[in-house]
Amino acid sequence: MPTDQLSPYQLLLETFGLGVKTGVITPARVIVWADEMIMAHDEPNYFFIELSLSGNKNEIIEVINRHVVTSDNPICTRVLLGCVYRSFTDDNNTLTIEDTATMVGRLPNYDALTGYEVNQIYEFYDYNLYYLPDLTQLQSDLHNFLLIYEPFTLDNYNRWEEVNAGVIQELKNYEIQQEIINQSFIKQYQKKERKKKLKRYLKLIIIAIPVLAILYCLAAISDLFKNAPIIYPVILGYYLIRGGMHWWDSKKKSRA
Incomplete structure (x- = not known):
């Protein structure tokens, strides 16, 4: 069976593994993708079949870990933040604001992200220190932060590098704005x-x-x-x- 079938999907599969592990992506979403890959190839790699037959998230993670080398690419985390944004703004979303903040705070690859991203993610993880008892500001800050990653989707993985370049520029703009705000606070103090x-x-x-x-x-x-x-x-x-x-x-x- 062709082994090069997996090459174009390495980063996507790594994102699937992290997403399932953190609860951002459902096992059903990964299985649907695996079924699509089986239908798209006359001789599908057995990996796709194995992934399609996985019964739960642990089996999916195990299958992916056997075939995918972790790259610690920050794009994976940014794609997951885009997924969280879509869930957060979905009218049928059942997650609370606190659950969403915790989910964001548990995402990996801190070392590969920008300082602005890391600071925001840490604040969301410790939202009880920064935001309670009023969650209005938490909801607003979550929305504004996650909105940066809206261009990332699981379907446009062939454009992730291009999308990532735009997101990095957006992050630089936010860092400049944050620095201006910080300097203003320092002067006032x-x-x-x-x-x-x-x-x-x-x-x-x-x-x-x-x-x-x-x-x-x-x-x-x-x-x-x-x-x-x-x-x-x-x-x-x-x-x-x-x-x-x-x-x-x-x-x-x-x-x-």
Whole structure:
């Protein structure tokens, strides 16, 4: 039987294996494809027959693993994200938002994906840390992220390289937008921190001026400081100022 029949489908078969393993692709979808391959060849490779006769997902994965070498090509994961998008937007979809986020988070090939993709996938996997209790934003972010992979389908596998080039360009655009947003947040945070420091310095000055004035007046009339080095009232003033600031902070916290 011809062995070169499998060559054009190596990446598709790898995607089938990963998809069935993660639950993105149903075993029935793979079996239908195998039946189509049997009908398309006068002498079909026994692999297609073996795949067609598989009774469950474990058998499908076992058959594929025997004939397909894992390439860790990121296209496989991106195709699966396209499959998830179609399921996510299907009116008959029975998966919850949480289930979809978990499914995306469990997809493989992190090392071969872009930094933007990895960050998004990790956030969806840990959606309970980033999104709960309101799932509205999770639904929106899932849709926007998965929409990038809409051009990938299981039927256009002969164009996956071309589609992937377009998706990579789209991802670069998203990374640029994300970097702009991150820089904006950093600037806002730095501006806020500068304001906090300025307020603290002003508060210190407001407290320090009257305290130091009182101390120097006392030093001028008190036997305690008359012959003492100037550092003594300064040290005492420092602790009085620190005490005043501590009292001020405590008062603000009690009001809050």
